[in-house]
Amino acid sequence: MTAFVLVSDTYTGGWVWQDVAARLRESGAEVYPVSLTGMGDRRDLAGPGTDLETHIEDLVQLIDQIDPAGEASEASEAGEVGEVGEAASACRVVLVGHGYGIHPVFGAADRRPERVVRVVNLDAGLAQDGVPALALVPDQAVRDRLGQQTEPYGGDDWQIAPPALDAWQRSGSVAGVPADALERLTRLAAPQPVGTLTQPLRLSGAAAGIPTTGVLCTANGSSIAMVESQVGLGDPRLQVLTEPQVSFFELATGHWPMLSAPDELAEVLLRAVAGEGHRIEPAGSAQPGHLRPFLLDVTERSRERRGRVDLYLPDAEGPRPAVVFVHGGPVPADVRPTPRDWPAFVGYGRYVASLGAVGVTLDHRMHDLTDFGRAAEDVADAVEQVRADPRVDGERVALWFFSGGGLLSADWLAAPPPWLRCVAATYPVLAPMPSWGLTDSRFRPTAAVRTAGALPIVLTRVELEIPEIAATAEEFLTAAKDSAARVEVIEVPLGHHGFETIDHTDQARDAVRHAVRSVLGHLRLPLDPPARN
Incomplete structure (x- = not known):
């Protein structure tokens, strides 16, 4: 049994995965669309102390409770903690991180590497140890505001307001998103706790060998050809992308494929679990x-x-x-x-x-x-x-x-x-x-x-x-x-x-x-x- 844990970008919650989750369940998979603390239907749980570690712990707790066919849920209700762990170990967990979501995903994979069989990076940057999610936030206004902050956050400034209906493109292309879906995205969006963006990600390296798949959304300006071009420059940070356990897919849509192309995204996720995808060849002895x-x-x-x-x-x-x-x-x-x-x-x-x-x-x-x-x-x-x-x-x-x-x-x-x-x-x-x-x-x-x-x-x-x-x-x-x-x-x-x-x-x-x-x-x-x- 495969269990997909779906973690979305800033301002959103598990509801954004509705159509993708339904298609994955039709394939026989378990699916867990996640609303992190302070997001989605859990927005009231956020506070000034909500940070990246809070979201990582959310995922770690979920991973510990996942089971292949419901045994863990029943055991948990009966208070049988040992049985929960035994059942959970039989389930293949795939963590999918979209945009900001890749940071808590990698943080959780680093803490539970034995449970995670694959990480899927969905139109997100390369999360790195010691670097906060803010470094990969596309919205320049958000980067400027948080980057210039010198005093501790207090009052009402511990949250970033979500975009208005006409401003989502600052966080990524909305190509292909239907008008009613964009309206719903705006209506259900929750403020993002600042600490989730500014707290550096801490990784021990325990998850380094987990197979990883990158899903690139071409209408958002990323593609396999661009990745290969950057790798060819010789940046040592990118050489990990040439390792045999790393694969790539492209989707011809914008930054929100769960809203614009849910069928295609579900298919790509299933193919990723099957080990498919494009591999980037290392430079080797060939002259770039x-x-x-x-x-x-x-x-x-x-x-x-x-x-x-x-x-x-x-x-x-x-x-x-x-x-x-x-x-x-x-x-x-x-x-x-x-x-x-x-x-x-x-x-x-x-x-x-x-x-x-x-x-x-x-x-x-x-x-x-x-x-x-x-x-x-x-x-x-x-x-x-x-x-x-x-x-x-x-x-x-x-x-x-x-x-x-x-x-x-x-x-x-x-x-x-x-x-x-x-x-x-x-x-x-x-x-x-x-x-x-x-x-x-x-x-x-x-x-x-x-x-x-x-x-x-x-x-x-x-x-x-x-x-x-x-x-x-x-x-x-x-x-x-x-x-x-x-x-x-x-x-x-x-x-x-x-x-x-x-x-x-x-x-x-x-x-x-x-x-x-x-x-x-x-x-x-x-x-x-x-x-x-």
Whole structure:
């Protein structure tokens, strides 16, 4: 017998699992939709002392009482505690944590590892020892409020009010949720005790070997392809995702699949218990894609390093225009080599220098989804440093953004300075993923492009783009068309995200040449006929 323990995200309770629970029971499983202390129909039990440990203990007590066919319930009513434990040990317990729920789930699994046969991470981040759930809360307003708190909580400030009907998207995509279900979600939502978000999770490592399945909701901005891309960067924290007991599924819906796709979610949970799912291969001895050679054979050229900025200087007299290349992210702080030493950015820097412009690469500090503000400051500082260099014509500068760095283009598109002659973007993210918590932030190029005016924009798209990223480019182009922005689109047939070191094809090489020469043309740099570099 399998027993599913279902733990939902902030503000909700066991009622949110109603349809999923019914389908799982039809399969013959035991199902326990959980309302943690202070949540759902137990909202009146919360107090200022309700914290993450309270919720972990809720689950531990439930696990201790679960049995395969009712014997434990009868024994418990008779006061036969020993029989409860004996019956419970025969039941396979699967803990499902949705969003915030993954933190009490891992806490409980750590305390009862012998009882838990699988943990399912449903559209949630990677819970870690010593890190509070707040670190993974998508809602930036909640993170800001609790992160800035310096005094002990008192009075009425020990709870976070649930979202209004039109504000749930700050906590994750509501794609696919019917209107009546969204109304019910709002009506039944309970305030979240602050301590459940701010108390660090403490793990002993006892649950490290429990099989784990991640269920990624693609409309919320997560996918297997994105996970594989992050794992490929070499972040040691993510290497656990390549272990053989870890599997993944995708659901084409938003953050609330129990409301938007209950049948599909129930099926995935049953398949997870059966050991199915996609496995992510460890890097092994193969060279990761971002460290493979640049697709153009560009002549080596010395660079000048100043702090976080590298300059590739042309063989030319007098101040020259500059192209500043801005890498994507987040890139973990301990990843080596850092992005400015990746072959693609070295290649771009050398290439524009060979054509007469100053190539500029930099390392900005976007190490986490909360770092966009700091990364934007790093880019602005780098631009000012470059413009002040006497070898640079400070009135002729282009900014070129890649991947997740595309969001950093928003400031420059919203109010282009006169010296900014072009903005380029290659396989960019041009609107925040719903799960990134940037809904109300300034980092929305899809909105900023409406005030870009006559600023030339060069957008390079790859045919085999990650769908969630491709959708942001389409949104951007629609906004650009509505505002008459000047956008040139360069397509890369059969190209992948990061194609410069993955796809060594004639089409890919032509796309890079085309994009570089378009950007340099906007800098009014005289160019010879295209060379076959």
